[in-house]
Amino acid sequence: EAHAKIHALVEEKERWEAAALALREQQESSVACINKERVLAEEARRQCEQEREAQKMHARRLRRTLRDNASRFAESREALSSLKADMRAMQAECGKALSGMAEELAGGIAEVAMGPQRALEDAREKLEKEAVERRRLHNQVLELKGNIRVFCRVRPAGEGHKSSILVPSDDELVLTSAGKHNSFSYDKVFAPEATQEEVYNETQPLVVSCLDGYNVCVFAYGQTGSGKTHTMDMMNSRALGDLFRLSGERRAIADYSFKLTAIEIYNEVIKDLLEPNDANGKPKKLDVKTDSATGASSVPEVRYAPVCSVSDVEGLMQLARRNRHTSSTGMNEHSSRSHLILTVHVLRKDLVRDGTMFGKMNLIDLAGSERLSRTCAEGERLTEAKHINKSLSALGNCVSALVTKGKHVPYRDSKLTYLLQDSLGLDSKTLMFVCASPAEVDAG
Structure with a gap:
């Protein structure tokens, strides 16, 4: 009977040792997972820091660009106003110049236009005379024949x-x-x-x-x-x-x-x-x-x-x-x-x-x-x-x-x-x- 109790105690000890081993393995696995998560979290933190710094730099660049664009826009607006003023002045000057040129060209154009028109009228008159003369001569030839x-x-x-x-x-x-x-x-x-x-x-x-x-x-x-x-x-x-x-x-x-x-x-x-x-x-x-x-x-x-x-x-x-x-x-x-x-x-x-x-x-x-x-x-x-x-x-x-x-x-x-x-x-x-x-x- 004592031997049986000893044998039971030995078996129970072995079960406890196996359970303790399993717990240690589970603990070690949990620690490894925690360490891995800690590493990932640290890496994520570093990336966030880097992105935040990049965003800060981008924001600074945008602010500089906006300041530069605002300055250039102001300069362009001033230049546009100046160009409009110059254009109005040029339009006024061109209007005066064109009025004078129109008066000068009106007579010249009319005179030049009369040249081709007269030539066309002369050509038509010549063509008409030739057609009439050809018709007359042809008819005269036939009349002479009878x-x-x-x-x-x-x-x-x-x-x-x-x-x-x-x-x-x-x-x-x-x-x-x-x-x-x-x-x-x-x-x-x-x-x-x-x-x-x-x-x-x-x-x-x-x-x-x-x-x-x-x-x-x-x-x-x-x-x-x-x-x-x-x-x-x-x-x-x-x-x-x-x-x-x-x-x-x-x-x-x-x-x-x-x-x-x-x-x-x-x-x-x-x-x-x-x-x-x-x-x-x-x-x-x-x-x-x-x-x-x-x-x-x-x-x-x-x-x-x-x-x-x-x-x-x-x-x-x-x-x-x-x-x-x-x-x-x-x-x-x-x-x-x-x-x-x-x-x-x-x-x-x-x-x-x-x-x-x-x-x-x-x-x-x-x-x-x-x-x-x-x-x-x-x-x-x-x-x-x-x-x-x-x-x-x-x-x-x-x-x-x-x-x-x-x-x-x-x-x-x-x-x-x-x-x-x-x-x-x-x-x-x-x-x-x-x-x-x-x-x-x-x-x-």
Whole structure:
């Protein structure tokens, strides 16, 4: 039993020693933590002291800066006040000086400005005189050649056919028929080998006249199949191309605008080929009107289509051709049975003299002239042929009266001549192409 007590006491002693050891270790750990905290606190204190000293130094620098800025601001304010005073004084002096200079320069500027203005006026006056003189000389040249001129163009003979026409010179044609030789004189004769360019070059001055404010009339006359449409198609494209090209070259002195009308005369009835029907879808009833003040003739109700280029005109011409009367005759399967009148209306606004001029170019593909005995025409075709030949005869009578300066020109004998009266007489320029077939069968 004593041994057991001793053993228990020994175990209890060991527990106490272990507990004491644990307490010592805990105490040592606590002391170490306290020492560490003390070191950190000391370090924090030193940092706070350093920051406080830095803030004190920064505050001292700020106070010095504020004192310096206040001093400089006071100096700047004084300088600004002085500058304002100087500026007011300078403004007063400049005002007085400028008033004097303005008075001196006013007269000088006015005098200097008059120089370019006078030069511009002189240049405009010179340009105006040159334009007027060019127009006068060009018109004089055409008048010397004749305001009414007649050209003859001979169509090439068909393959295997003998020609009955000889062209001994550029103004003479000899027709051989039934062993007889008949000579005819024209202003110009184009042989069968003449090119389209050669033919047009002789007519191009008429385009210039149209741009100068004159009325121009170009038409092709001849029997069916003699080459009228071939010639006029060439005239249409080239003349219209030159109208637009030359008007562009004159932009410095004139501004041009163009409108197109396309009219058919069939059996003495007028038809608008660009707009045949009225708003109700019925054919328009058209007639020629004459302006009593100017003598200008027109068909007011037709469509005047603005155009700016050859392509614009070509599109309208396709429409016009679709609406034109054609028929088969004994002379030609696609003989035109009506007169096609393509008119370009030109408005010229003069930029030099600030005036306006009006001109127009009539390009006319006449219906075919046929002898009734050869056309096999009857009924409606016979009526057409009679109207065609009557209007062509009226046109010939008007041209003859104008050439011989007759007292009376029978314009009202047909719708064609009535419409063209302001483009045939007075200062107008007229060119007739007599288109001739060289076939022996057509020579009789």
